[in-house]
Amino acid sequence: MDWTAQIDSYCERVDFTFWSEPANAVTNAAFLIAALFVWPMAKLLPGARALAIILFLIGLGSFAFHTTATRWGAMADSLPILAFILTYIFLASRDFFGLAGWRPYVLTLGFIPFAAVFTPIFAWVGMGSSAAYAPVPLLIFIYAFLLRHSAPQTARGLAIGAATLCVSIGFRMLDAPICGVFPLGTHFLWHLLNAVMLAHMIRVYGAHMLEGRATLG
Template sequence: MWTEQFDGYCERVDFTFWSEPVNALTNLAFVLAALYVWPRTRDVPLARAMTVVLMLIGVGSFAFHTTATRWGALADTAPILGFILLYIFAATRDFFGLERWKSVLVTLLFFPFAAATMLLFAKLGLGSSSAYAPVPMLIFIYAYLLKDKARKTARGLAVGAGLLCLSIGCRMLDDPICALWPMGTHFLWHLLNAVVLAHMIAVYANHIGVKEA
């Protein structure tokens, strides 16, 4: 089961290791983004943890886009979910000053929130990308709630959410334009997401720095 292969992207034409060279190699962007943001997370432990997960996202996605296996898909998606949950916890605790147990509870509420909103986005025709659409929606909510309390942080979150919407759009276009552009657009999802995640880590680290200044 875990070694079963499947073709989910425009660029792949067979099940050889390098059948998705652009999709595979653009995962280097996650590693470079992690190396870029690492010095900016000094003395912010959760930001450091996010940076490590950011690098793991690149490694896992590379495994998926080279092997095209079920285990590769898990290696791809598990670090992404880990990053989302870690960020929700950190943002809830440190942006709003909630106690740890309340922040954990809010983090766990992401699952029913995502399940409900995924159904909405699926009905709107987002397809498999509906699984990711709840994330920018939640970021926009956090940005709105912070607009008076921490304007710079709110603005940073809104920018990140907007870029993520663009990234999801590129993911959605991969299949529809495949006949016209055989390379597809999934690689843009990688490149934009690397920027988005590094930006989101920086927003969090900067907020902590301002609070402690």
């Protein structure tokens, strides 16, 4: 595979020069700012610290993709996102549901068949390439439902995060359809909302953990 092959996936890009997607590139700073915003709380908790670092890497990887528009850039973009999802599932399984031993690892790996089942369904209803992201808010809503009695504040925070991600995915889907009338596209809004959503999700996890410590204290 040629990792330097060029990819033209977004409305804003008109050629393969470095700054052909200025809005899509610059708005990745939102991920870096979000990571720094949650760091004071995250540094108190190893799990939240890992999520904040991955969030920072998401910004760097996405910037690489929206400037180089290459296959390697796409990989640098997608791997940190996958790492964030899997890390959060592991932490949620362990710390929200109290699973121990091998169980959080199995549940984390279970996201792969979960996504494999639901992604084609979302693609079938017309979500295009955004279908690959749709299983994520679905899973978060499921977690929120399961936690509604045992941890209502955490469940509410998860539901807000999932709803925000749904809106964000909507903007991602709109990028191509409205390109003819709005050449800037809407992908940059996907970045901005995702930065807010991911920071929110880290804060939800951190608040859950810190509340537990306070209760134990």
